[in-house]
Amino acid sequence: MRTDFVIVDLETTGLNPESDQVIQIAMLREMGTQTDTLAFFINPNRSVPAFVRRLTGFDTMDFSQFPTLDEVIEEIRDFIGDRLVVGHQIGFDLAFLKRAGLHIETFLDTLEWARIALPTEPSYRLENLVPEEGPFHDARNDVQATYRLLYRIRTALSHLPETTQRDLRYLLGNEWDWWQVEALPNTRPSPLDQPHGEPSGGRELVPFSHGWQSQTWLKNPTNIGKNFEEFEQRPSQEAMMAAVERAYQDQSILLVEAGTGTGKSLAYLIPAVLVSLKQGERTVIATHTLALQEQLWNKDLPMAQQDLPVNVALVKGRGQYVCLLKADEIRQTTTVLNEDRERRIAIARLLTFIAQTDRGDYDAFNPSSREAKELWQDVMADRHACAGPRCPYAGPCFMRLARRKAEESHVVIVNHALLASHMANPVVLPEFDHVIIDEAHHFADVVERTFGMEFVIADFRRILAENTARNGLFDHLKTHPDLFSPIEYLRAQSITLLERLESLENVFIAETPPSDYNRQAVRVTTERFESWQGTQVEKTMALTREAMANVAQASRDIWSAAEAIFGDVIKNDPTWLRFEKWADDMSSYSLHLDQWGPPTSQQVSWWEATHLDTNPQITLRFGPVDVAPLVHDTLWNQIKTGVLTSATLSVAGDFDYMARSLGIPKERMRTMRLPSPFNVRANSVLAIPSDIPDVNSAEHLKELAEFLIEVVPRINGRTLVLTTSHKSLRVLADKLRPVLDPLGIVTLAQGIDGPSVRLVDQFKQSSRAILLGAAGLWEGVDVPGADLSLVVMARLPFAAPGDPLEEARLERIAQRGQSAFYQRTLPQAILRFQQGFGRLLRTKNDRGAVVVYDPRIIRSRYGAKFIQALAGPTIVVQPTHHVRQVIHDFIVKGGHDVDETPTNFNYE
Numbered sequence: 001m002r003t004d005f006v007i008v009d010l011e012t013t014g015l016n017p018e019s020d021q022v023i024q025i026a027m028l029r030e031m032g033t034q035t036d037t038l039a040f041f042i043n044p045n046r047s048v049p050a051f052v053r054r055l056t057g058f059d060t061m062d063f064s065q066f067p068t069l070d071e072v073i074e075e076i077r078d079f080i081g082d083r084l085v086v087g088h089q090i091g092f093d094l095a096f097l098k099r100a101g102l103h104i105e106t107f108l109d110t111l112e113w114a115r116i117a118l119p120t121e122p123s124y125r126l127e128n129l130v131p132e133e134g135p136f137h138d139a140r141n142d143v144q145a146t147y148r149l150l151y152r153i154r155t156a157l158s159h160l161p162e163t164t165q166r167d168l169r170y171l172l173g174n175e176w177d178w179w180q181v182e183a184l185p186n187t188r189p190s191p192l193d194q195p196h197g198e199p200s201g202g203r204e205l206v207p208f209s210h211g212w213q214s215q216t217w218l219k220n221p222t223n224i225g226k227n228f229e230e231f232e233q234r235p236s237q238e239a240m241m242a243a244v245e246r247a248y249q250d251q252s253i254l255l256v257e258a259g260t261g262t263g264k265s266l267a268y269l270i271p272a273v274l275v276s277l278k279q280g281e282r283t284v285i286a287t288h289t290l291a292l293q294e295q296l297w298n299k300d301l302p303m304a305q306q307d308l309p310v311n312v313a314l315v316k317g318r319g320q321y322v323c324l325l326k327a328d329e330i331r332q333t334t335t336v337l338n339e340d341r342e343r344r345i346a347i348a349r350l351l352t353f354i355a356q357t358d359r360g361d362y363d364a365f366n367p368s369s370r371e372a373k374e375l376w377q378d379v380m381a382d383r384h385a386c387a388g389p390r391c392p393y394a395g396p397c398f399m400r401l402a403r404r405k406a407e408e409s410h411v412v413i414v415n416h417a418l419l420a421s422h423m424a425n426p427v428v429l430p431e432f433d434h435v436i437i438d439e440a441h442h443f444a445d446v447v448e449r450t451f452g453m454e455f456v457i458a459d460f461r462r463i464l465a466e467n468t469a470r471n472g473l474f475d476h477l478k479t480h481p482d483l484f485s486p487i488e489y490l491r492a493q494s495i496t497l498l499e500r501l502e503s504l505e506n507v508f509i510a511e512t513p514p515s516d517y518n519r520q521a522v523r524v525t526t527e528r529f530e531s532w533q534g535t536q537v538e539k540t541m542a543l544t545r546e547a548m549a550n551v552a553q554a555s556r557d558i559w560s561a562a563e564a565i566f567g568d569v570i571k572n573d574p575t576w577l578r579f580e581k582w583a584d585d586m587s588s589y590s591l592h593l594d595q596w597g598p599p600t601s602q603q604v605s606w607w608e609a610t611h612l613d614t615n616p617q618i619t620l621r622f623g624p625v626d627v628a629p630l631v632h633d634t635l636w637n638q639i640k641t642g643v644l645t646s647a648t649l650s651v652a653g654d655f656d657y658m659a660r661s662l663g664i665p666k667e668r669m670r671t672m673r674l675p676s677p678f679n680v681r682a683n684s685v686l687a688i689p690s691d692i693p694d695v696n697s698a699e700h701l702k703e704l705a706e707f708l709i710e711v712v713p714r715i716n717g718r719t720l721v722l723t724t725s726h727k728s729l730r731v732l733a734d735k736l737r738p739v740l741d742p743l744g745i746v747t748l749a750q751g752i753d754g755p756s757v758r759l760v761d762q763f764k765q766s767s768r769a770i771l772l773g774a775a776g777l778w779e780g781v782d783v784p785g786a787d788l789s790l791v792v793m794a795r796l797p798f799a800a801p802g803d804p805l806e807e808a809r810l811e812r813i814a815q816r817g818q819s820a821f822y823q824r825t826l827p828q829a830i831l832r833f834q835q836g837f838g839r840l841l842r843t844k845n846d847r848g849a850v851v852v853y854d855p856r857i858i859r860s861r862y863g864a865k866f867i868q869a870l871a872g873p874t875i876v877v878q879p880t881h882h883v884r885q886v887i888h889d890f891i892v893k894g895g896h897d898v899d900e901t902p903t904n905f906n907y908e
């Protein structure tokens with residue numbers, strides 16, 4: 001590394017270089033073996049915001065005593081001279097210096113290089129990269145931390161395989177040379193330089209005799225307790241564990257409702273590990289979210305397995321892995337001339353990632369720039385372009401490695417989608433004997449999507465255009481004169497299909513009824529389908545099907561002809577393997593397109609129109625009306641033990657709805673509902689204003705906004721508002737923001753201020769904020785402690801009408817003479833309501849209130865069912881002004897004496 005540079009760091013009053021001011025600058029200069037430093041506090045000539053004082057630790061400092069930036073800028077300029085300036089996210093600091101008249105042209109950003117050299121770090125904040133330094137946000141410490149980081153980056157670059165170093169030099173030129181990296185001997189080679197075939201055969205699972213029972217395992221301090229002193233034993237966890245073990249013994253299907261704090265992951269992991277090992281059998285554990293999957297893999301499974309000789313594997317969906325074949329192609333074709341710097345940096349990061357990672361998956365890659373995210377789309381493994389076992393990289397391929405490991409494992413962690421894919425096509429996972437499904441309330445939806453079809457016309461047109469283009473896939477197949485003519489025929493048929501798809505899209509855009517929304521789903525009912533006879537819709541559909549069938553047939557013919565000409569050679573050729581995949585896909589799309597449209601008792605077809613205001617696009621979809629028989633046949637009939645768990649599986653202890661939805665055979669079903677380990681009664685209040693307007697009245701949102709404006713400032717933000725539509729969310733955000741902003745309370749609205757994950761993070765970091773969410777946030781928010789003290793449900797979470805599959809299901813229940821409302825709509829809403837309530841208490845010390853701003857909960861016949869489904873909070877039904885006071889006293893004053901409304905109250 002060259003040793004003539006200056007590290008610079010600034011602290012400022014805010015993030016905007018145009019309007020904010022510098023309050024501190026520190027510099028560290030290295031010249032040869034010497035280092036020296038220079039630091040100033042700066043008078044910003046304005047007040048320093050409280051959050052900046054807290055962040056920097058300069059709580060009581062009087063900045064007016066210091067010189068202004070103008071007064072010291074020449075000294076700063078002299079100190080830097082013409083040296084390279086280094087900093088962490090240095091562009092931010094340089095923008096402030098530029099405004100003060102100091103223009104710096106040569107600089108190096110350690111954030112950018114940390115992303116390249118340390119691609120598997122979960123975060124690129126200095127606090128994470130060099131945690132031994134600090135306290136952070138004092139510029140004097142931050143320059144020292146950056147200095148240490150600089151050397152950490154160089155060490156990481158030195159440990160890269162020589163070939164990867166060569167690739168990086170090629171991609172980054174002089175910027176790479178500055179580091180003067182030397183290759184170290186015996187570095188692990190990159191998988192990109194080790195293409196080879198797949199090893200054959202896997203180890204069979206054999207029974208391993210051990211004397212452990214789950215209970216004794218959990219209680220033995222040399223197991224769980226040895227590394228986890230904070231581990232506490234919980235009666236509900238032990239009860240669940242015993243029930244899971246019993247389910248393994250009597251081969252039943254156990255449904256366990258266990259709320260936050262039960263420790264349910266260990267309660268199923270320990271029996272899964274012990275029994276699977278002892279019997280030489282395999283358990284598949286499926287989660288809905290990647291976050292839980294990672295938690296099981298990184299935290300809970302190591303606790304459960306300890307030193308036992310149990311094999312475990314983590315398998316994700318195909319698109320979660322980097323494809324080495326694609327990465328190699330990009331590596332071979334990228335040059336300084338044909339790609340811009342940002343893209344080359346993203347590629348450099350990908351290459352270091354491939355050299356360093358054992359997993360090769362998206363979560364480990366953690367793309368933190370737009371370019372890295374775009375690059376991932378180009379290199380992720382995908383069904384259409386995967387060459388399968390004949391791929392030259394089949395041996396080191398991360399996706400195939402994970403699947404091979406699963407074949408040798410007792411416990412395999414997957415997600416719902418992968419399990420459902422296996423149910424549809426039982427070669428995705430190795431055979432298994434037992435299944436545990438966590439977050440099981442989502443499973444039916446995932447099965448429905450997997451067994452249905454989604455045909456995004458725009459995506460399909462794009463693939464057709466790429467393949468038919470000059471120098472596209474089809475041209476690359478012209479390696480024998482006998483193929484020229486068939487390939488030209490395929491190109492012509494594909495171009496016809498492309499035109500027909502365009503017409504089809506236009507026809508369905510015209511068929512889509514007008515809507516206030518940007519997205520609309522339209523069901524193909526029997527009446528609608530019959531009305532299409534003899535119309536443009538029917539003709540265009542028929543022409544498209546015909547064109548699709550022609551393309552599928554022409555593709556199959558070319559593949560057969562190529563096999564006859566080249567023999568097995570084409571089975572090892574990446575281009576031909578891509579084409580084989582294409583030919584298979586065309587056949588299955590052709591089949592699906594034939595099935596789309598006519599309504600049957602088993603299947604509903606519909607189309608979705610999106611981007612209606614700008615660039616309308618059409619997706620054709622169909623799905624099964626009832627997933628229960630599918631799950632019954634493809635899962636429960638195939639396995640010995642099933643465990644389904646979630647915080648919300650029952651409606652007030654009744655598991656019937658969940659059992660019906662998932663086709664669980666009654667004779668094998670066992671249920672268990674564990675009480676919440678938290679003191680729900682003492683720590684939470686369910687408050688229902690008794691004098692609020694009907695949810696469908698124009699006054700409802702207006703009064704809700706007024707209620708929030710009264711309450712939220714009094715409890716310093718700390719509020720989550722759950723709505724059931726983005727339209728209501730927007731209305732509320734517009735009413736709240738102008739009032740709350742001047743009071744220093746940040747309004748964060750899902751979809752307006754950013755995606756939900758980012759907003760939840762911001763909400764956690766803000767000391768005074770209100771978070772408005774729809775859809776996913778009813779269960780996607782986990783904010784322990786006092787940062788979330790109030791949850792407000794704008795209305796009871798009944799599903800919005802307009803989902804074609806849901807409509808068909810309700811009709812089907814009604815046709816059986818049953819109440820669709822009580823059989824499906826109400827249980828669904830109650831489960832969602834319980835999830836919303838569950839946002840409040842995340843640890844045993846949390847306390848707060850939930851407000852239901854929907855009078856139906858006290859005025860309808862079914863309202864009491866919502867209340868009964870909760871785990872016993874203190875209930876208050878009072879006029880709004882009283883509810884406001886109760887919330888304030890309970891949250892701010894920490895009051896305990898809440899006058900509960902008697903449970904037999906007459907709400908009317």
Ligand code: SF4
Binds near residue numbers: 323324326388397399
């Ligand atoms: S097997 Fe498929 S995913 Fe893996 S490297 Fe080859 S083409 Fe890519």
